[in-house]
Amino acid sequence: MSPHAVEQKPTFCRICEPLCGMIATVEDGRLTALRPDKDHPLSAGFACQKGIAFAEVVNDPDRVTTPLKRTDNGFEAVSWDEALDDIATRATEIHRRHGSGAFGWYMGNPAAFSYSHLFAAMSFAKGIGGDSHFFSSSSQDTSSRLLASQFLYGSPMAVPIPDLIRTDLLVMMGANPVVSHGSFLTAPRIKDRMHDIVKRGGRVVVLDPRRSETAAQFEWLGIAPDADAYLLLSVLQVLFSEGLIDRRAQSQADGLEWLRRQCAQFPPEVTQPHTGIAPEAVRALARDLADTPRAAVYGRLGTCVGRNGTLVAYLIDAVNLVAGNLDVPGGSVFSTLGIPGQKWGSRLMGASLRRSYRKKRTRVGGLPLVIGAEPAALMAKEIATSGNRQIKALFVGAGNPVLSVPNGAELEDAAESLELMVGLDLYVNETNAHCDYVLPVTSMYERDDFAITFQQFQATPFRQVTEAVVDPVGQARTEWDIITDLIERMKVRTPVFLVLRRLRKGLGRRLSARPMVDMMIRMADGGDRFGLRRGGLNFRRLSREHPHGTVVAPNIRTGVLDEVVTYRGARVQLAHKDIVDEIGTLARRGGAEGFPMRMIGMREPRSENSWMHNAPLLMRGDRIQSAVMHVDDAAVRAIEAGTQVVVRSPYGKVAIPVSLTHDIMPGTIAVPHGWGHRGTGGWRIANRAGGVNVNQLMSSDPADVEALAGMAWLTGIPVEVEPAG
Numbered sequence: 001m002s003p004h005a006v007e008q009k010p011t012f013c014r015i016c017e018p019l020c021g022m023i024a025t026v027e028d029g030r031l032t033a034l035r036p037d038k039d040h041p042l043s044a045g046f047a048c049q050k051g052i053a054f055a056e057v058v059n060d061p062d063r064v065t066t067p068l069k070r071t072d073n074g075f076e077a078v079s080w081d082e083a084l085d086d087i088a089t090r091a092t093e094i095h096r097r098h099g100s101g102a103f104g105w106y107m108g109n110p111a112a113f114s115y116s117h118l119f120a121a122m123s124f125a126k127g128i129g130g131d132s133h134f135f136s137s138s139s140q141d142t143s144s145r146l147l148a149s150q151f152l153y154g155s156p157m158a159v160p161i162p163d164l165i166r167t168d169l170l171v172m173m174g175a176n177p178v179v180s181h182g183s184f185l186t187a188p189r190i191k192d193r194m195h196d197i198v199k200r201g202g203r204v205v206v207l208d209p210r211r212s213e214t215a216a217q218f219e220w221l222g223i224a225p226d227a228d229a230y231l232l233l234s235v236l237q238v239l240f241s242e243g244l245i246d247r248r249a250q251s252q253a254d255g256l257e258w259l260r261r262q263c264a265q266f267p268p269e270v271t272q273p274h275t276g277i278a279p280e281a282v283r284a285l286a287r288d289l290a291d292t293p294r295a296a297v298y299g300r301l302g303t304c305v306g307r308n309g310t311l312v313a314y315l316i317d318a319v320n321l322v323a324g325n326l327d328v329p330g331g332s333v334f335s336t337l338g339i340p341g342q343k344w345g346s347r348l349m350g351a352s353l354r355r356s357y358r359k360k361r362t363r364v365g366g367l368p369l370v371i372g373a374e375p376a377a378l379m380a381k382e383i384a385t386s387g388n389r390q391i392k393a394l395f396v397g398a399g400n401p402v403l404s405v406p407n408g409a410e411l412e413d414a415a416e417s418l419e420l421m422v423g424l425d426l427y428v429n430e431t432n433a434h435c436d437y438v439l440p441v442t443s444m445y446e447r448d449d450f451a452i453t454f455q456q457f458q459a460t461p462f463r464q465v466t467e468a469v470v471d472p473v474g475q476a477r478t479e480w481d482i483i484t485d486l487i488e489r490m491k492v493r494t495p496v497f498l499v500l501r502r503l504r505k506g507l508g509r510r511l512s513a514r515p516m517v518d519m520m521i522r523m524a525d526g527g528d529r530f531g532l533r534r535g536g537l538n539f540r541r542l543s544r545e546h547p548h549g550t551v552v553a554p555n556i557r558t559g560v561l562d563e564v565v566t567y568r569g570a571r572v573q574l575a576h577k578d579i580v581d582e583i584g585t586l587a588r589r590g591g592a593e594g595f596p597m598r599m600i601g602m603r604e605p606r607s608e609n610s611w612m613h614n615a616p617l618l619m620r621g622d623r624i625q626s627a628v629m630h631v632d633d634a635a636v637r638a639i640e641a642g643t644q645v646v647v648r649s650p651y652g653k654v655a656i657p658v659s660l661t662h663d664i665m666p667g668t669i670a671v672p673h674g675w676g677h678r679g680t681g682g683w684r685i686a687n688r689a690g691g692v693n694v695n696q697l698m699s700s701d702p703a704d705v706e707a708l709a710g711m712a713w714l715t716g717i718p719v720e721v722e723p724a725g
């Protein structure tokens with residue numbers, strides 16, 4: 001018998017965006033513990049509870065570890081050959097009868113953390129043909145932000161982030177990094193970095209309807225839900241009317257005079273009834289942003305998912321620009337990769353995406369696509385509405401749209417009418433419970449990785465790769481391996497499929513997307529440029545010589561507009577008719593009669609969207625879902641702390657216990673999302689914790705989907721709250 005082997009392997013967490021360094025304890029080939037990596041240059045011994053608890057996910061007895069086939073008696077284990085052959089036959093037949101328009105793919109959030117998954121999803125969803133439907137969690141998360149960049153800089157990939165390490169005034173809107181650990185901003189120990197700002201004499205101002213965990217540690221400026229556009233238009237109005245326009249703005253952008261006209265009708269007195277913010281506070285904020293040499297406004301999830309998310313993201317950047325804070329140290333900056341020639345690639349892609357934005361519309365609802373993705377709020381209708389390009393086959397990878405998009409019940413109904421539905425997941429969740437097959441995937445510690453998505457959002461430019469820490473659990477395979485195997489078995493002849501099939505015939509399961517990732521590392525800042533830069537980085541060197549990762553530059557390079565703006569002359573473009581139209585809708589916004597309150601979301605330290613409610617460590621103390629509302633709103637409704645309330649919107653209702661606080665804007669109720677595990681999914685602990693799907697209160701009507709980016713409307717939902725029973 002071989003001796004008991006215990007290894008300590010450096011790797012990194014890929015649940016959320018800081019990608020904290022981890023040390024995995026591997027005993028006899030089994031992952032038995034995770035602890036924070038003290039030698040990681042940035043996370044330096046920090047990891048949150050979710051990261052530590054992930055060992056319980058890897059070894060979860062409820063995990064899917066063999067291919068599952070749905071039968072009349074529930075799911076049954078089948079072999080990979082049986083599953084993939086049947087899926088391939090059925091998919092080929094659907095393609096023969098209906099073409100690529102009958103195929104849909106939903107790519108969920110964890111896919112963004114896996115290069116294998118990204119390449120697999122793209123190869124299938126786009127490779128099967130130009131009529132296919134592609135959805136992702138982006139339309140509940142980032143599409144509005146990306147589209148604002150497409151308008152301003154010509155490319156959705158040019159997303160500015162606050163220069164956290166050097167700023168002296170950080171204005172945060174709609175973000176709660178003390179709980180979320182930061183988003184569109186990869187900054188391990190983000191809370192410490194924010195306290196550093198205060199320590200060096202600077203300020204952090206948090207605009208949020210709730211005195212969030214972040215607001216509580218810094219300066220809170222309460223704002224009514226979904227009113228950020230009004231506030232930002234007023235900040236701009238003050239900057240223009242007080243002559244605070246920075247000269248740099250003139251040199252960077254076209255359309256300043258146009259912008260001045262758009263905001264002229266929004267002095268702070270006019271917007272106060274919407275925002276609840278006193279005019280003097282707005283003026284002080286505008287002056288501080290103009291007068292502080294190193295200042296940045298940053299907005300995130302809360303500002304992306306209102307009724308005008310694209311407009312809000314656009315206005316945040318406009319404020320940064322006008323105040324002279326764009327692309328300067330300590331301001332709002334572009335964390336570029338420094339790949340030679342990238343500029344020309346981005347220009348071509350930017351131009352093509354701008355063209356297709358004008359031309360392509362969704363079949364149902366006539367909404368635009370952002371980075372090639374349709375609004376997931378409309379997925380159910382794309383399945384249920386007959387006609388050309390009706391979805392008959394749906395693949396769901398790393399997603400749980402039944403709990404994450406508006407009106408999950410509608411999606412559940414639609415899913416049952418599909419001819420083929422396939423899930424790729426660690427669990428049977430509320431969505432893939434409707435699948436014909438659920439295919440077992442490797443968890444993040446069972447695959448090699450490099451987090452391509454997050455490289456250009458790093459507050460400190462940094463590179464780390466990992467090899468798989470343990471072998472796949474059970475029969476799990478990577479998404480790439482599963483999908484290329486499936487493509488090999490299908491008889492569909494598209495250019496992408498033919499190439500992949502040929503490669504796969506030669507290489508079998510050795511066919512990997514890793515060379516693409518390696519190329520990116522080698523070409524980017526710090527890379528070996530294929531031998532041109534001695535001692536530079538590549539995947540292998542990172543893995544062998546820098547197992548804890550390595551910082552490639554102390555700060556983000558600034559003065560890069562020429563690289564990132566893809567418009568001719570590299571000038572930021574402010575004037576857009578779509579933006580005028582959106583500003584116009586602000587004037588027409590009305591309340592919903594009978595629904596005087598507004599609902600917002602609330603992330604929790606021990607949840608990750610819908611999928612970590614099965615880890616015992618995270619569910620200790622019989623944790624349940626609970627809402628938060630203001631004591632005064634409760635008093636007038638005879639609601640007592642800790643009791644059940646019914647929350648009703650024009651679209652649905654849920655019952656949930658509520659706690660009371662003074663730390664929320666009156667008229668607001670906050671409800672965490674991702675709950676509502678009702679036993680359809682296979683996760684036993686999550687099912688016991690129950691809760692409700694808050695997205696039953698959201699609308700999937702195309703008229704309620706944000707018009708420019710197709711964003712799901714998830715904040716500022718009109719509701720009424722009553723005692724239950």
Ligand SMILES: Nc1nc2c(c(=O)[nH]1)N[C@H]1C(S)=C(S)[C@@H](COP(=O)(O)OP(=O)(O)OC[C@H]3O[C@@H](n4cnc5c(=O)[nH]c(N)nc54)[C@H](O)[C@@H]3O)O[C@H]1N2
Pocket residue numbers: 016017109141173174175176177179180181182183207208209210212223224225226227228300301302303306600601602603604605606607608609715716
């Ligand atoms: N613990 C934990 N961490 C997570 C996740 C998780 O589920 N749990 N999810 C991950 C994911 S997928 C993402 S995208 C990120 C998101 O991370 P963040 O972008 O930081 O988003 P949230 O934590 O949702 O915080 C949004 C804040 O916006 C406020 N808000 C709501 N509506 C409005 C509004 O109209 N205006 C303004 N100004 N504020 C508003 C809310 O009160 C809340 O405090 O978090 C990631 N990290």
Ligand SMILES: Nc1nc2c(c(=O)[nH]1)N[C@H]1C(S)=C(S)[C@@H](COP(=O)(O)OP(=O)(O)OC[C@H]3O[C@@H](n4cnc5c(=O)[nH]c(N)nc54)[C@H](O)[C@@H]3O)O[C@H]1N2
Pocket residue numbers: 107108109110111114117137140141301397398399400401403404405424425426427429441442443444479601602608609610611673674694695714
């Ligand atoms: N009301 C409301 N709704 C929201 C939000 C909100 O703030 N409020 N936030 C929105 C946001 S920001 C997001 S990102 C979405 C998230 O929405 P989704 O991405 O649709 O769903 P998740 O809950 O993240 O589910 C992720 C699934 O991936 C699986 N998984 C985990 N790791 C892997 C892996 O490596 N491979 C594979 N194949 N599967 C894996 C998990 O088991 C889980 O089933 O929710 C959105 N919905």
Ligand code: SF4
Pocket residue numbers: 013014015016017018019020046047048049050051052181
């Ligand atoms: S903060 Fe995010 S990346 Fe860091 S350990 Fe927690 S879950 Fe993992």
Ligand SMILES: [Mo]
Pocket residue numbers: 109137141
């Ligand atoms: Mo997200």
